[in-house]
Amino acid sequence: MLAYLDHHATTPCDPAVVAAMAPWWNDHFGNPSSRLHRPSLEAAAALELARSRVAAAVGGRAEGVIFTSGATEAANLALKGVAEAAEERRERRRGLVTLATEHRAVLDPLAWLARRGFPLTVLPVQPDGLVDLEQLAAAVGPDTLLVSVMAANNEIGVLQPLAAIGALCRDRGALFHCDGAQAVGHIPLAMEELGIDLLGISGHKLYGPKGVGALVRRPGVALAAQQHGGGQEGGLRAGTVPVPLVVGLGAALELALADREARAERLGALRDQLWEALEALGGMTLNGHPSARLAHNLNVGVGGVDGTRLHQLLRRHLAVSSGSACSQGSPSHVLAALGRSRQEAAASIRFGLGRATQAAEVTAAIAAVDGAVAELRRTP
Ligand SMILES: Cc1ncc(COP(=O)(O)O)c(C=O)c1O
Structure with missing residues (x-):
């Protein structure tokens, strides 16, 4: 054995999730964006139900949920999207702050932005993997646009003090992005209570399907689309939404919360x-x-x-x-x-x-x- x-x-896709997805492959295969006939409207209803399930699971708003292909895409959209939106508005705040222990899905887009003129501070962690809050407080100032700290580390499982980080960001007017790939479905996480502005989720880390995830955005956070086309997902992530996968993500989150x-x-x-x-x-x-x-x-x-x-x-x-x-x-x-x-x-x-x-x-x-x-x- x-x-x-x-x-x-990764986690196996739970059989109950596979069952929830089953009808959406070929019994109900409509495109949720067409909205002119019943198959499309059924798919659109399933999509919106999944959206509200995702929002409810993380204490966010349904209108803030943007479905993506996973947590890597969610992080790219959040980080590059915030930076681009700030640039478009000619904001003074351009600084980015993160931790050395973040996943490459966060570190690499941040390094990409640093090469394009967004000053990046990568803070060390304490020997136990936790952020040093005093050091973070010293690094976040009037020029800081965004702080990115993950909820749970994918290697050492360490849980960062999100409420304290959220409060610090709010105090100083910086946005708080949190990569929740290893945490959502595993620990209680209510983004509005914790002061999280942008939260990334991955389906395959919580007994859902691979190839789906979400970025949950607090309404009002300015974000520029990183993928252009048919205007799906409020214009923030173009491309036909994979209905079976988002139904699976919603079902996986419900199951995860239950147990x-x-x-x-x-x-x-x-x-x-x-x-x-x-x-x-x-x-x-x-x-x-x-x-x-x-x-x-x-x-x-x-x-x-x-x-x-x-x-x-x-x-x-x-x-x-x-x-x-x-x-x-x-x-x-x-x-x-x-x-x-x-x-x-x-x-x-x-x-x-x-x-x-x-x-x-x-x-x-x-x-x-x-x-x-x-x-x-x-x-x-
Ligand atoms: C903390 C963390 N962030 C992001 C990712 C990327 O997730 P995905 O595979 O959904 O793109 C992972 C997966 O390894 C992860 O563990």
Whole structure:
């Protein structure tokens, strides 16, 4: 059995979500933008229902929901869209502030904007991965246009203090963009209460389909479209909306809200068992804050072993992630920001438990790490 413990990379689409999507592929296949006949009107109604479900799930307004292909597109639209709108209005505020531990979907568009004359400040984080609020307060000033801080980190699961960041932004007149890809559906998140102006969501991180997500915008936040064409999504994201996918996103969010608390409690207990057993093996370091983190996340540095060999051994039994971006083999910028060396980052394991995870998978993970570490420590 291969134990799948990589739910931060992606989650399976829940069978109930697949069922909710089913009629919208070919029974009801109308284009929601046509609006001249029944098939189109049915699709438009399904689209609007999904929109209100997304808004309700994050404490936003339905009219603020812009469906996208995922959280990467949502972040690009939010960041480039805000910057372009500010430029069009010749605003004095142009500064952008973010954290070193953000996802590339945020860091890369921000770097792109920096090359086009938007001053960018990338703040370090504390050794536990949390933002230093004093440092943030010092970085956000009268020239700051936008602050981008994610809700939950995709590697170390750390939960940033969103309410404090939102209050700080509001105080200083800066917009607050939050990448919610790993948080929405997993922790309570009410964007208006938290002072979030723009929130990104990804369907495949919350047991929904791949290829769909949303940017939820607080009404009134100026945004310039980044994709032009048929004027869909209030002119902010042209292109025919994929009705089955947005129906799936709405259904996934409803499901996620229904079992969120029980799921977090159950997975938190399994995660704690996993950590206690791994810690007992010796030489293990917890990457990230011990309690301000997603209940289903654990990121562990394994001391005294070679990361490449560790992951070669683990991959026979476990689907987990390493502390390096596999495609490039480069060390994780998140673990580097916590002060981990290249070797320490490579010998780190990210576990992401999920809705279907049972004690058997956790036992398998403990046995796999135990076996691999024993072998590597025997033959260094
Ligand atoms: C924190 C975070 N932001 C953004 C993304 C990108 O999401 P998507 O795959 O929906 O584009 C991911 C996915 O890895 C993520 O974990």
